[in-house]
Amino acid sequence: MRFVDEYRDAGEARRLAARIRELCEPGRRYTFMEVCGGHTHTIYKHGLEDHLPESVSLVHGPGCPVCVIPMGRVDDAIAIAREPGVIMTSFGDMMRVPGGQGSFFDAKAAGADIRMVYSPLDALKIARQNPERTVVFMAIGFETTAPSTAMTVLRAAAEGIGNFAVFCNHVTIIPAIKAILDSPDLRLDGFIGPGHVSTVIGCRPYSFIARDYGKPLVCAGFEPLDVLQSVYLLLRQLAEGRAEVENQYTRVVPWDGNQRALSAISQVMELRPHFEWRGLGFIAHSALRMREAYAAYDAETRFPVPGVRVADPKACQCGEVLKGVLKPWECKVFGTACTPETPIGTCMVSSEGACAAYYNFGRFTRRREPVPLALGPRP
């Protein structure tokens, strides 16, 4: 295929690998976190760790939106779906996410009207077509999908559609990175920054990572060479004693992000005081809820929501995987009790989840040591 070869060129990969090797100080270990599940996917698919020196480890971050939805929120959504007259809608990825009382698929089989949609605008259309029902959209995702939800609510308000509401579970990436940075035994040397989230938020919001924590971050594209080049840029910063935010993915990510998308979000949504992330616990100001002015479109205002906290199953080690402490195959139920067909944990559900990515493409060597990195419990 035209164009693609330049991002896959084996010679260029070897050259980058050689430059990476030159930059590694003997005896020093480097651990970089790829924040975004899309990168995890590329890394596993292309066995990129095999191209890196032993002293460089890549660990996965919390950037898979489906993976971080806590069990209790799935139960809440199912409770809303069971309310009389409700049609619950969400992305296909949500259907198999296990809650304490089963998944959307289970609830659907038991009679709840739950439908997969491609876009929140499709959910709005269902609302238009079913004026006697209330259509609830279970919104999930980071800043890549939050603008879409916000724009859809603005559209509903403009059209005066009253039978549409959002069950808002949007999360924000910066507080999650901060929580990982605040972890007491942090051993990270830098971050491979999320590509598509950054098209919305830009590169500026990461500057505290360099300024306050002295760690470099490189916003990276999703091609194998993008990831290798980002590792090279991180190592070069470390070698030169710099800690900066760099943009490797300038062909897509504008430094200032997408202002229209950001203003749509802030018009409709505001930060929650705190939100529970699966496996990571409560993180302050890490998620969005509907603003008071849009309460009419807020499913949490319109319906009783149980809001019960459900502990993750004992066997599940998604928290450790999301924090980069464990590699997926080190989880005791990986590939046995937990598979993409019958997931126990969320990391096995979405293709962006580390466990699913590894399950599908498990290619690189498993010899590497697990990296000690733990998050303290959060209030």
Next chain:
Amino acid sequence: MCLGIPGEIVELIPGQPELAKVEVAGVRRAINVGLVNQDGIRPGDWVLVHVGFAMSKIDEREAAATLELLRGLGQAYTDELEALAESDIT
């Protein structure tokens, strides 16, 4: 969901400046371009589509590379395309 799908703008929709028809892997669907149309969107432009919304303009080269990457996802990409094919944004 996090990986956007590249789509080529094939048609603007008269009277609906927020909507445009894109073609993705042979599928033509309407999407919302309200977040990227400040600099003008023309047929032939490529955009990265996240859940029915164009989130950024990209060039053809990037579009080709991203499509190739998505094809490599196998089932996940097929699922996303099927979802898109079912989509009926108006």
